Amino acid sequence: MKTARRSSIFWLLLAFTLTVCAFLVVPVWMSMLAGVTQNYFAGWRAGLTLDWVVKVWTDYRHTIFMSVQVALACLACTLVLGVPAAYVLAKRNNALTRTLEELLVMPVAVPGLATALALIVTYGGFGDLRKSWVFILIGHVLFTLPFMVRSVLAVMASIDLKTLEEGARSLGASFTQRFFGIVLPTVDQASLQDR
Amino acid sequence: MNSERRLLGALLLPAAVVFLAFFLLPLAHLFLIGGSGKSGWSAYGAVLTEARYLSSLVSTVILATVTTVSTLLISGVAGVFLSRHRFRGREVLTALLTLPLAFPGVVIGFMVIMLAGRQGLIPDITDALVGERVVFAYSMAGLFMGYLYFSIPRTILTVMAAAEKLDPRIEEAARSLGAGPFRVVSDVIVPALRPALMAAGAICFATAMGAFGTAFTLATKINVLPMVIYTEFTLQANVAMAAALSFILGAITWAVLALARTFTGNAVAAAG
Numbered sequence: 001m002k003t004a005r006r007s008s009i010f011w012l013l014l015a016f017t018l019t020v021c022a023f024l025v026v027p028v029w030m031s032m033l034a035g036v037t038q039n040y041f042a043g044w045r046a047g048l049t050l051d052w053v054v055k056v057w058t059d060y061r062h063t064i065f066m067s068v069q070v071a072l073a074c075l076a077c078t079l080v081l082g083v084p085a086a087y088v089l090a091k092r093n094n095a096l097t098r099t100l101e102e103l104l105v106m107p108v109a110v111p112g113l114a115t116a117l118a119l120i121v122t123y124g125g126f127g128d129l130r131k132s133w134v135f136i137l138i139g140h141v142l143f144t145l146p147f148m149v150r151s152v153l154a155v156m157a158s159i160d161l162k163t164l165e166e167g168a169r170s171l172g173a174s175f176t177q178r179f180f181g182i183v184l185p186t187v188d189q190a191s192l193q194d195r
Numbered sequence: 196m197n198s199e200r201r202l203l204g205a206l207l208l209p210a211a212v213v214f215l216a217f218f219l220l221p222l223a224h225l226f227l228i229g230g231s232g233k234s235g236w237s238a239y240g241a242v243l244t245e246a247r248y249l250s251s252l253v254s255t256v257i258l259a260t261v262t263t264v265s266t267l268l269i270s271g272v273a274g275v276f277l278s279r280h281r282f283r284g285r286e287v288l289t290a291l292l293t294l295p296l297a298f299p300g301v302v303i304g305f306m307v308i309m310l311a312g313r314q315g316l317i318p319d320i321t322d323a324l325v326g327e328r329v330v331f332a333y334s335m336a337g338l339f340m341g342y343l344y345f346s347i348p349r350t351i352l353t354v355m356a357a358a359e360k361l362d363p364r365i366e367e368a369a370r371s372l373g374a375g376p377f378r379v380v381s382d383v384i385v386p387a388l389r390p391a392l393m394a395a396g397a398i399c400f401a402t403a404m405g406a407f408g409t410a411f412t413l414a415t416k417i418n419v420l421p422m423v424i425y426t427e428f429t430l431q432a433n434v435a436m437a438a439a440l441s442f443i444l445g446a447i448t449w450a451v452l453a454l455a456r457t458f459t460g461n462a463v464a465a466a467g
Contacts, residue, residue: 009376013276020273020347021291027306027344028294030316034309081213084206091203100211107218109452111405113421114445117428117437118221121228138217145210 070133074140081141082148089149090156101153105146115142222445225438232435239439248423248440254335255420256447259403262339266346266399267392273347274354275384279363289355296348300341300408307341307413308332333414341409346399357391358384390459397455401448420444 035053085104089097107115116139124130230236242248277289295303311317311332318328331337361384369383385392407421416422420440428437 010280013272013280014282017273017276017288017292020269021288023310024295024344024347025291026316027309030309031305081210085210088203088207100207103219104210104214106449109401109449110222110445111401111407111421111441111448113405113407113424114225114441115218115221117424117441118225119217121434121438122221122224123217141213142218145214149210 066133070137070140073137074144077137077141078144078148082145083152086149086152086156089153101149104149107142108146112139112143115139222442226442228435229439229442230435232433232439234435238436239443241436242440242443251418251420251423252443254418255404258335258339258342258419259400262342262346262403263396263399265339266343266350267396269343270347270350270354270395271385271388271392274351275358275388277351278355278358292351293348295344296352298345300345300406301412303341303345304409304412306344307337307409311337311340333417335417335419337413338410338417338419341413342399342403342406345402345406345409346395350395350399353391353395354388357388361387393455393459397452400451404448404451405444 089101119135119139120130123135129135229238232238234241242252273292277285277292295306298306309315311330313328313330313332315330315332318330321327321329332340365387366379366383369379374382405421407425410417410419410422411425421444424437424440424444427433427440
C-alpha cells in the first residue's frame with residue numbers, strides 16, 4: 001500500500017504497536033518459563049524442569065477434564081437453544097422479537113457476579129444443585145447464548161434466508177427438510193467459529 | 196400461516212424458558228432480596244449514603260472510565276496502524292496482539308503478577324534503573340493494568356475491522372486539500388471509526404465495572420464494587436446488601452451498554 005520509503009511516523013507507530021505487543025506477550029512467555037523453572041524465586045538459572053507440568057497432569061487432570069466437559073456441554077446447549085431461536089428472530093422482525101433480542105443479550109451486559117449471585121440466592125438451596133457441575137453449566141450457557149444467537153443471526157441476515165427457503169419450499173421441501181438442508185449448513189461455520 | 200406461527204413459537208420456546216427461569220426470575224429475586232435485609236429497601240440508597248459503598252462505587256466508575264479511555268487510545272492507534280500499513284511480519288504481529296483474547300480473568304490477574312508482582316519484570320527493571328522495586332500488581336494500578344490487558348486485544352480487533360472498511364480515498368482527498376496528518380486523524384478517521392470506538396469502549400467499561408476474576412486474583416483489598424460485593428456475601432454474610440449492590444452494579448453496566456447501543460445501532464453486543 002505504501003511506497004518503499006517509510007516515513008518517520010511509520011516507524012514511530014510501529015515501535016508503539018510493538019510495545020503494546022510486548023506488554024501482551026511478555027507475561028505469557030514469563031509464565032510459560034515459570035512453569036518449567038525448578039525454583040521460581042531463584043529464576044530460570046536454577047535449572048529447567050518438566051516436574052511442574054507433570055504435577056499439573058497428575059494432580060489437576062480431573063479439573064482439566066471437568067473444564068472440557070463443561071465447555072462441551074455448554075456448546076451443545078447453546079447450539080440446541082440458540083440456533084432455533086436465532087432462526088425465529090431472523091424470520092420475524094417485529095416488536096416482540098426485537099424485545100426478545102434485547103433481553104437475550106442482557107446476561108452479557110450484566111456483570112457475571114450479579115448473575116451468579118442471583119442464581120445462588122434463587123437455586124442455591126435446590127437439592128444438590130449448587131454442588132453440581134450443572135450449576136456452573138447453567139451460568140456458562142446464560143453467558144454464551146447471546147454470542148451464539150448474535151453471530152448466527154448475523155449470518156442469517158447476510159445470506160437472504162427468505163429467498164433460499166422460498167425456493168426450496170416451491171420445490172416441495174418440508175420445514176424439517178428446509179431447516180436441516182438450508183438453515184443449518186449456512187450457519188454451521190458461524191456457530192462453530194463462535195466457540 | 197397459523198401453523199407456521201406455532202412452529203416458530205416452538206423453536207423459540209426452549210431458549211425463552213431457560214432464559215426466564217435462569218436469568219429473569221433470579222434477577223427479580225435478587226432485587227427483592229436486596230430490599231429484605233435489616234434496613235429494608237433503604238439498602239439500595241445505602242450505596243449513595245454510606246461512605247464505604249459510595250467510595251467503592253466512585254473508584255470503580257473512575258477505574259472503568261480511565262481504562263476505557265486508555266484502551267481506546269492505545270488500541271485505536273495500533274489498530275489503525277495495522278490496518279493501514281502492509282509490512283513483513285504484520286500477520287504475526289496481529290496474531291500476537293490477539294493472543295490473550297481467550298484468557299479468563301484469573302489468568303489475566305496472573306499475567307499482571309508476572310509483570311508487576313513481587314518477582315515481576317517491572318520491579319526488576321525499576322530495581323536496575325533507580326534501585327527500588329516498584330511493585331504495584333496488588334493495587335488499583337495493577338487492576339487497571341489487568342483490564343487494559345483484557346480489553347486491548349478485543350478493541351484492536353474491532354478497530355481493525357472498522358478501519359478496513361474505511362475508504363482510503365477520503366483520506367487522500369483530505370490530504371490533497373491540504374489537511375495535515377493530525378487534521379486527517381481528527382476530522383476523517385476518528386469520526387468514521389466513532390461507532391466502532393463507542394461499541395468497543397462500552398464493552399471495556401462494562402468489563403472494568405464488573406469483572407471479578409482479575410480483582411480476586413490480585414487482592415481482596417482493592418476497593419472496587421465487585422470485591423465489596425464478594426466481601427459482603429462471603430465474609431459478612433450480609434446477603435441483602437450484597438444483592439442490592441449487585442443489582443445496582445448490574446443496572447449501571449447495563450445502562451451504559453444500552454446507551455452505547457442507542458448511539459451506535461446494534462454494534463455493541465456484536466463487538467463482544
